[in-house]
Amino acid sequence: MKIVRVAIAGFGGVGRATATLLLNRRPRYRQVHDADIRLVAVCGSRAGLADPDGLEAGRLEALEPGLTGPAFIEASGADILIEAGPSDFRTGGPGLAYLRSALSAGRDTIVISKGALVHSGPDLRDLARSSGAMLKLSGAAAAALPTIDLLEHSLRGCEVLEIEGILNATTNYLLDAMMNQNLGFDEALARAQAGGFAEADPRNDTEGWDTASKLILIANFGLDADLTMDDLVVEGIQSVTEQCIAAWRKQRLVPKLVGSLVRTDGATRAAVGVRTYPMTDPFAHVSGKNKAIRITTDAMGETIAIGSGTEPLATAAAALKDLEHILTARAARAGHGSGGEA
Ligand SMILES: NC(=O)c1ccc[n+]([C@@H]2O[C@H](COP(=O)([O-])OP(=O)(O)OC[C@H]3O[C@@H](n4cnc5c(N)ncnc54)[C@H](OP(=O)(O)O)[C@@H]3O)[C@@H](O)[C@H]2O)c1
Structure with missing residues (x-):
């Protein structure tokens, strides 16, 4: 039996949930x-x-001071890194150093935080390719909702013409509450914050940056594009007024914050903003904390996935789906698997 050593950098809610699920x-x-x-x-x-x-589950509570950083992970002898630190797309966050270190050493890497991938995605992608490391990011690219997997596996060989995604659960919940519970933006936000699914500072979600980040990851890692935040027009839901809501209700239209991407003649155009859908469109029925993606291809037409899950378990499960893809790919590299024999 192969021994495969895994390390987790970033040990908050998601890192811990990932460790527990992995051990189980x-x-x-x-x-x-x-x-x-x-x-x-x-x-x-x-x-x-x-x-x-x-490490066993019972030992994970008492961490020892000073044991942290890319060199610590390197010294652990891990074959696979799971990165679940804080996300900052403006600087790359602490994840950037962990990812550079792991990928340049050829270590297969599973990324849950978005920051480093948005900040330096194409560089990290190239680093992985040149070292032969596998780089997986389901947890960062909408987690329980399959996105890159659909492009890599289900729609393989097709030309992607267009992608639309409801990629942020918080804004979907807020718009839903404003439309169906007659709440203003501030009241809906206060409820979401009380329920623990909106941040104290919600601007990353409400101004569209989280949706934009996920769209960039889907484009750059699913379609091999080279988008940066500067390439996108990003509008959030903060400017949705009571008048907008009343008008949409009257027209029986449902608003969604959508990341969209269109590919024509090799060029990729992407944007984030509110779109409205008639009740005949499946996107109109993506309610509450659900997310959804619609991918239009030349040969398979429209494919739609809708999904959600309880956090942080769903994100941990998305990362461990990546782990299983890596194990399968390693096994397929006959005679080239890493790790010793038990
Ligand atoms: N929560 C979700 O449902 C969800 C879903 C998808 C993706 N994500 C992403 O997953 C990531 C983790 O989320 P979370 O909810 O677990 O956040 P969190 O509870 O704030 O945990 C972040 C962890 O990163 C650690 N960290 C900070 N700087 C570090 C460094 N230099 N080296 C190593 N670790 C460092 C923190 O350490 P300390 O404990 O010492 O502060 C903490 O353990 C975020 O990037 C988030 O965007 C979350």
Whole structure:
């Protein structure tokens, strides 16, 4: 049986959920992938833990100060890095150093935070290609909603003409509440914050930046584009007034914050803004905290996926879906799998 060592950098809500799910799924990895998955390191911003024989669930509470950073992950001997630190698309955030270090060493990498991928996506993609590392990002690119997987697997070989996505659950909830519960923006936001699914500072969601970030990841990693934030016109939902809501209600139209991308003659145009849909359109029925994507291709027409899940479990599961894709790809590289024999 292969031993595969995994490290997790960024050990907040999502990092911890990923560790727990990974440890719970160890019997599955043995059975399905003939792999002994060992969690050899975890770290937050100031503390961490490492054990080459694998950390067990009971040991993950007491992190040791000073055990953190890309060099700590490197020294842990991990074959695969899962990065789940804070996201900052303007600087790349702490994730950037972890990703550069892992990918340049040829270490397969699963990314959950968006910042580094939006800031330096094409560079990281090229780094992975030149070192032969696999770079997966389902957790960052809308998590429970399949996006890049659809492009890579389900629609493989087709030419993508257009993508539309309801990619941010918070804004979908807010628009839904404004339309159906007769709430103003501030009241809907206060409810979402009280329910724990809007940030104290909600601007990353409400101004459209989160949707834009996910759209850029889908374009750059699913379609091999080279988009940056400067290429997008980004509008959020903060300017949606009561008058807009009343008019849409009257016309039986449903507003959604949508990231959209159109490809013509090799050029990719992308934008984020509010679009309205008639009740006959499936997007009109994507309610509450759901997300959705519609991909139009030359040969398969329209494909729509709608999804959501309870966080942080759903994001952890998306990252571990990537882990299984990596295990499968490693197994297919006959004679080239990393890790020792148990
Ligand atoms: N929450 C969701 O449902 C969801 C869904 C999809 C994607 N994401 C993304 O997943 C990421 C994590 O989300 P979260 O909710 O788990 O956030 P969180 O609870 O704030 O956790 C962030 C973690 O990153 C750690 N960190 C900060 N700087 C670091 C550094 N230099 N080195 C190592 N670790 C560092 C923090 O350490 P300390 O503990 O020491 O502060 C903390 O453990 C974010 O990028 C988020 O956008 C989240």
